[in-house]
Amino acid sequence: MVFFFDLVIGGLAIGACYALVALAMVIIYKTSEVPNFAQGEMAMISAFVAYALIESYGVGFWTAAGLTLLFALCLGVVLELAFLRPAKNPNILGLIVITLGAEMILYGLAGWKWGANQHPFPVPFSEYGGVTYADVIITEINIWTFVTSLVMMLLLFLFFRYTKLGTAMKAVQQNVFAAKAMGIPTRRILTFTWGLSSVTGAVAGMLIAPIATLDPNMMLDPLLKGFAGAVLGGMTSLPGAALGGYMLGLIENFFGGYVSLEFKSVVAFAVIVLVLCVKPSGLLVRHFERKV
Amino acid sequence: MLETKNIEIYYGKIMVVRGLSLTVADGEIRAILGANGAGKSTTLKTIMGYLDDQPDKGTIWFKGKRIDGMKTEKIVPLGIAFVPEGREVFPELTLRENLMMGAYTRKDREIQGDLDRVFNYFPVLEDRLKQQAGTLSGGEQQMLAIGRALMSRPALMMLDEPSLGLSPILVTEIFNIIRTINADGATILLVEQNARKALSVAHHAFIMETGRIVLEGPPEKLEQDEDVQEFYLGIKKDQSVRGEARYKRKKRWR
Numbered sequence: 024m025v026f027f028f029d030l031v032i033g034g035l036a037i038g039a040c041y042a043l044v045a046l047a048m049v050i051i052y053k054t055s056e057v058p059n060f061a062q063g064e065m066a067m068i069s070a071f072v073a074y075a076l077i078e079s080y081g082v083g084f085w086t087a088a089g090l091t092l093l094f095a096l097c098l099g100v101v102l103e104l105a106f107l108r109p110a111k112n113p114n115i116l117g118l119i120v121i122t123l124g125a126e127m128i129l130y131g132l133a134g135w136k137w138g139a140n141q142h143p144f145p146v147p148f149s150e151y152g153g154v155t156y157a158d159v160i161i162t163e164i165n166i167w168t169f170v171t172s173l174v175m176m177l178l179l180f181l182f183f184r185y186t187k188l189g190t191a192m193k194a195v196q197q198n199v200f201a202a203k204a205m206g207i208p209t210r211r212i213l214t215f216t217w218g219l220s221s222v223t224g225a226v227a228g229m230l231i232a233p234i235a236t237l238d239p240n241m242m243l244d245p246l247l248k249g250f251a252g253a254v255l256g257g258m259t260s261l262p263g264a265a266l267g268g269y270m271l272g273l274i275e276n277f278f279g280g281y282v283s284l285e286f287k288s289v290v291a292f293a294v295i296v297l298v299l300c301v302k303p304s305g306l307l308v309r310h311f312e313r314k315v
Numbered sequence: 316m317l318e319t320k321n322i323e324i325y326y327g328k329i330m331v332v333r334g335l336s337l338t339v340a341d342g343e344i345r346a347i348l349g350a351n352g353a354g355k356s357t358t359l360k361t362i363m364g365y366l367d368d369q370p371d372k373g374t375i376w377f378k379g380k381r382i383d384g385m386k387t388e389k390i391v392p393l394g395i396a397f398v399p400e401g402r403e404v405f406p407e408l409t410l411r412e413n414l415m416m417g418a419y420t421r422k423d424r425e426i427q428g429d430l431d432r433v434f435n436y437f438p439v440l441e442d443r444l445k446q447q448a449g450t451l452s453g454g455e456q457q458m459l460a461i462g463r464a465l466m467s468r469p470a471l472m473m474l475d476e477p478s479l480g481l482s483p484i485l486v487t488e489i490f491n492i493i494r495t496i497n498a499d500g501a502t503i504l505l506v507e508q509n510a511r512k513a514l515s516v517a518h519h520a521f522i523m524e525t526g527r528i529v530l531e532g533p534p535e536k537l538e539q540d541e542d543v544q545e546f547y548l549g550i551k552k553d554q555s556v557r558g559e560a561r562y563k564r565k566k567r568w569r
Contacts, residue, residue, distance in 0.1 A: 187415070187419070190408065190412050190415065190416060191416065191419060193405070193407070193408060193412075194405045194408060194412075194416045197405045197406055197407055197408065198403055198404075198405050198406075200365075200399060200403055201399060201403035201404065201405060202405075202416070203363075203365065203387045203388070204363065204387070204391070204396075204397040204398075204399055204403070204464075205391065205416045205417055205419045205420070205463070205467070206387065206388050206390075206391025206392055206419055206420035206467065207388065207416070207419050208386075208388040209388075
């Protein structure tokens, strides 16, 4: 039984990271129907910035984290302005290729600046000690990961639910034409979407870096899993994407624990194939037919 | 209030609007009638600044300010609201959120008064504020779209085919409300295919064909015109012996 709960805790912690990556992807996908494949590298660069701030400049962890989020916001905005906006009458495929290009640039940049070596990401939380309850150890870092991701999701929920800007973002997502008629500056909203997505990704990056190790390849697997989680829950649903991420983390951990560790990564994708056969648009997506 | 001077609009290399000049005076309801493809909707979209680099030639003036070439987000705050063809509500936003988006460009806080005004016109909407707009019927969505446009307190409201796909009773209701909105002070520019209804509310109407205005005037004058009767109102003067038309009337305005 202890083993079971260990798996649950591990699964939830990694699932929280997947969920954040999935949310970051969905935020952009909803506005522009582009799966942003640069998302992982954006998060990786942000994690490296936090690392550099802490290790090279001696900034405290919390200050560094705050500065990193600011950096991530700028990074998202700059990428949108520099790469996506100049494209004239782009189609979706073109935009996807642009995000792949941005991904490679960022990947190369990180490799050049910080090298391919693995760095330990310093966090003020213990990887071993923590709360013990009936022989089940919940490490500090797991708690930290879980709480942070929940807080981030809560903030996103409140933002989209109660602020004018958040509502305007949803409006742009649902109907650009009508949003323009309301006088909503749709291009600026889209740029901001990239910023917000980048911040969400950066939080994920800073949560994943201490669990895995910090190197340019660190987001490769989480990005794919996050993307898969988003597809699982529905690419156009924020709660769906979060749920998909958590489910994926749990399923993967259970499979790894009880069945086979080698096929741990594969099972996630098998589950997705199954879900998509039953409910192709994802678990939590509702569609309104347009009335004529 | 609104004036277009000799505007020409292109879609690629095709000239859709060919030198269109129209004016809308303060406090009026004006209607643009015409068949499909005449360029009516294109004209409205151009006034709203939807089409990049259009109009190709000519100028558009609103309250003495030149607005052609301006972005939509700059035009809306000047006091023009647009109800697009086919409603175009935000399906997954609640009714309240839809209405609040209508007030997006407004900075002041007196939005509640405008909400009440919208509910006054459309009591149906008040009961369903928390519903998602996608769950409404077509007629209710049209009401929501008009209500949403009203939230910006427009001086000029442009409606693109408000009667599209609605039952005759709803059409009458919508047109009655358009008349009330006008009586309460908003100027209205209407694009319609339903000529009879449009002429019944308008103070002045334009008839557009292939990108030009071919006829304009007060509705009484247009209703007397034989071409309008034949092609827009469907009134047939001569009955043939067998009770069916044997020849097609030629339009005389070309």
